[in-house]
Amino acid sequence: MRTSTLLALCATLTFLTGTALADIPPGNGHDETVKVCGKCHSPEQAASLRQTRTGWEETISKMVNMGSEGTDEEYEKVLDYLTKQFGPEAPKPIEVNTASSIELEAGLGLTRSESAALVKYRDEKGAFKSIDDIKNVPGLDFKKVEARKARLKF
Numbered sequence: 001m002r003t004s005t006l007l008a009l010c011a012t013l014t015f016l017t018g019t020a021l022a023d024i025p026p027g028n029g030h031d032e033t034v035k036v037c038g039k040c041h042s043p044e045q046a047a048s049l050r051q052t053r054t055g056w057e058e059t060i061s062k063m064v065n066m067g068s069e070g071t072d073e074e075y076e077k078v079l080d081y082l083t084k085q086f087g088p089e090a091p092k093p094i095e096v097n098t099a100s101s102i103e104l105e106a107g108l109g110l111t112r113s114e115s116a117a118l119v120k121y122r123d124e125k126g127a128f129k130s131i132d133d134i135k136n137v138p139g140l141d142f143k144k145v146e147a148r149k150a151r152l153k154f
């Protein structure tokens with residue numbers, strides 16, 4: 001019940017702000033993480049970092065020092081879960097044709113008006129087929145897009 005309320009809240013927040021909170025995906029150790037790490041703050045905050053197993057070990061000891069309670073077995077599961085789901089992952093690809101204006105702004109390092117211009121152009125002319133199409137977007141510093149071309153997906 002609490003988890004589903006929380007999920008509904010997250011969905012609402014995501015809808016309202018356009019910014020996704022870190023998801024707490026299902027998997028081994030999910031329940032322990034929500035239980036142990038969701039007591040003082042949301043489990044989403046617990047999952048706000050991206051780090052190695054050692055990094056997560058340090059975070060967990062820090063939380064234990066601040067009063068976090070759990071069994072050794074629970075902490076072991078939490079550590080495995082966080083390391084697997086929130087490890088130091090490669091940056092995500094940028095879906096040029098489906099990303100929202102805010103995602104493009106953040107992902108490509110654009111100004112708000114540049115990302116808006118990109119979306120407007122996309123709406124008017126249809127999907128971009130390659131990076132060359134983006135050169136034609138008026139009011140956009142193409143160098144910024146080119147600098148991140150390895151991450152672009154069309």
Ligand code: HEC
Nearest residue numbers: 036037039040045046047048049060063066067068069078
């Ligand atoms: C006893 C309360 C409590 C519990 C339980 C708890 N935390 Fe925290 N956590 C805090 C507080 C207080 C802060 C803010 C501390 C700060 O800003 O230095 C925090 C902040 C964080 C942060 C933000 C970054 C940082 O290092 O400050 C992360 C990540 C985090 N907690 C992860 C976890 C994880 C993972 C668990 C489960 C193992 C957990 N927390 C359980 C109290 C708790």
